[in-house]
Amino acid sequence: MKKQPCSRSCFVCGRQNDIGLKMTWYEDHEAQQIRATVTVPEHFNGYPGIVHGGILATILDETSGRAVMLKGGPDMLMVTMKLEMTYRRPTPTNTPLTSIGWVVKQSQSRAQVAGEIRLPDGTVTAECQAIVVRPPREIVERWEAEKSHWHVYDDE
Template identity: 45%
Template sequence: MIKQPNSDYCFVCGRNNPRGLYVTFYDNGRNEVTATHTIPEAYQGYPGVVHGGIVAALLDEVVARVAMIGDPHHFMMSVKLEVKYRHPIPTETELTAVGRIVRLRGRLGKAVGEIRLPDGTVAAEATMTLADVPAEILASANLEALGWQVDE
């Protein structure tokens, strides 16, 4: 598995965000991104259950990161994210998030993802339409200032 970069202050992957999730992502070099992570109680909606917005944020990140497979500087953003919540997701439980490429062609793409419970049950799933980040935004991006790097 190939470790993907993190930034400093991204809510999901940021290593220095005091309120972030601190998730680390890996890809298989072909078509899939994965992360194994435990969501703390601080991010609950109902007692002991991860807030749905946190679930959507994790899915948004793992699914969009499929664009970076083979090129950690190929940034795409969500155009449409559809989430289906299948089962309550418990806090303080190791989860597996997976994103898979359906189609990446030109400046648009489609990908899917899921969050699995420890027993393999799919607790939430997502479908996403992605688009390349506009060139004018990338032109002004300073990846070094963002802390965009693979942590050892």
């Protein structure tokens, strides 16, 4: 599977963000999905032993949004306009989780995307539906300086 690029400072993927999750996504073109594995540390809990819902929303926001890169590459990145979360069951900290994202429908300017988080046994603990859109010019211009740091990193 092809690995997607990451940035320096993003909370979810940034390699130089000391408090970030440092996630890496892989493209499964056969399934038309992207996948990442992450173990959320206890300090991101909402209740002891349970991942905070905001952290789960963050993971799914990034994962589902990155699914648009399956067809358009990094230049297709969009920003979230709407995110709807459904929490199916508590998600444990310190447990390997799989985050999966896919495109439901896509055009050049917007996409409907979805995602889910699974436990090692395949149980879905959280899922999302989102609408992502091409960002305004001022955001795209701010990304320009960061593009040279946006690349595929070696496995850690």
